[in-house]
Amino acid sequence: MDKDTLFSAFGKWVAPINPNIIPNWQSTTTLDRYVKKLDTLVFLYIFIEAQLEKRKGLRSIMRKLEHDEEFQKQLGIASISASQLSRKNNQLDPEVLQAILCNLITQLHRDARPVSGRIGTVKIIDSSTISVCLQRYKWATFRKTKAGVKLHLRVAFADPDHVYPDKAVVTPARPADRSQKDVLIDESDVTYLMDRGYLDYGKYDSYCERGIRFVSRLKDNAVVEEVEELSVNTDSDIIRDVKVVLGKAHKRMQHPFV
Incomplete structure (x- = not known):
C-alpha cells in the first residue's frame, strides 16, 4: 500500500x-x-x-x-x-x-511548542494496571489467581492542541509506580506532574539538586514543616506563601520547597 x-x-x-x-x-x-x-x-x-x-x-x-x-x-x-x-x-x-512510536514522538517534538517559556513543556506520568491470563503470562506476577502488567506512561502537554504519549514502559503489575521514576523522569527542561504513587523524598532531593521541576500530590499523612513565611502582594489572589520542608527524622528532605 x-x-x-x-x-x-x-x-x-x-x-x-x-x-x-x-x-x-x-x-x-x-x-x-x-x-x-x-x-x-x-x-x-x-x-x-x-x-x-x-x-x-x-x-x-x-x-x-x-x-x-x-x-x-x-x-x-x-x-x-x-x-x-x-x-x-x-x-x-x-x-x-516501539520504533514506530519513537519516530512519531520525534515528529511531535519537532512540531510542538511549549505552552510557556517559563515552565516549558509539561509531562504527566502515571500508570495503568491491566489484568491478563495467569496461565499465559506467568512472568507477569500480580496475584495468586491472575497475572497483570503495568503500563507506565509519560504524556507530554505542549499546548491544548499538542498532547501526546511521550514514553511508555511495560512491567509486571506488582512493582510500585515509583520503581520507574528514573526511566520516566530524565530531563531538566520540562515540568513533571505525578500522582502520590511516585512519592519518594530521596528522589525529590535529587531532582532539586539537578534542577528538575516537578509537581506531586502528597499523602494525607505527609509531614510538612514550615520554615519561612514569604511576603505576598496585597493585590494577589495568593493567601499565603510559605517555604516548607517535607518529611521527618531520617526521611526529612534536605531541600526546602518554595
Missing part, C-alpha cells in the same frame, strides 16, 4: 507513520519473511482503524474488511481471517511498534 495515495480520513491518520521503519527491521530479522498478504504495515493499519472505531474483536475487524471495498483498496487485500490476525498479533515483535 502506498500511503501517498491515501485521501480518506483514515489515510490522514496513518500518513505520519514512517513505512521505511518496517523494511529496516525486515533486513535484520525474520519480520514478514514468507508473508504474502498480512505484512506488518497492513496489520498495523488494520488495528489502527479498529482502535479508532472501537471494534469489539477480531471477527468485527474481519467483517469490516470484507464489506468495505474502499478499505480493501487502501490496504491492498480483500479479506483476512480472525485466525490470521491472531497469529500475526502473537508473532509481531513489540520492538517494531
Whole structure:
C-alpha cells in the first residue's frame, strides 16, 4: 500500500507513520519473511482503524474488511481471517511498534511548542494496571489467581492542541509506580506532574539538586514543616506563601520547597 495515495480520513491518520521503519527491521530479522498478504504495515493499519472505531474483536475487524471495498483498496487485500490476525498479533515483535512510536514522538517534538517559556513543556506520568491470563503470562506476577502488567506512561502537554504519549514502559503489575521514576523522569527542561504513587523524598532531593521541576500530590499523612513565611502582594489572589520542608527524622528532605 502506498500511503501517498491515501485521501480518506483514515489515510490522514496513518500518513505520519514512517513505512521505511518496517523494511529496516525486515533486513535484520525474520519480520514478514514468507508473508504474502498480512505484512506488518497492513496489520498495523488494520488495528489502527479498529482502535479508532472501537471494534469489539477480531471477527468485527474481519467483517469490516470484507464489506468495505474502499478499505480493501487502501490496504491492498480483500479479506483476512480472525485466525490470521491472531497469529500475526502473537508473532509481531513489540520492538517494531516501539520504533514506530519513537519516530512519531520525534515528529511531535519537532512540531510542538511549549505552552510557556517559563515552565516549558509539561509531562504527566502515571500508570495503568491491566489484568491478563495467569496461565499465559506467568512472568507477569500480580496475584495468586491472575497475572497483570503495568503500563507506565509519560504524556507530554505542549499546548491544548499538542498532547501526546511521550514514553511508555511495560512491567509486571506488582512493582510500585515509583520503581520507574528514573526511566520516566530524565530531563531538566520540562515540568513533571505525578500522582502520590511516585512519592519518594530521596528522589525529590535529587531532582532539586539537578534542577528538575516537578509537581506531586502528597499523602494525607505527609509531614510538612514550615520554615519561612514569604511576603505576598496585597493585590494577589495568593493567601499565603510559605517555604516548607517535607518529611521527618531520617526521611526529612534536605531541600526546602518554595
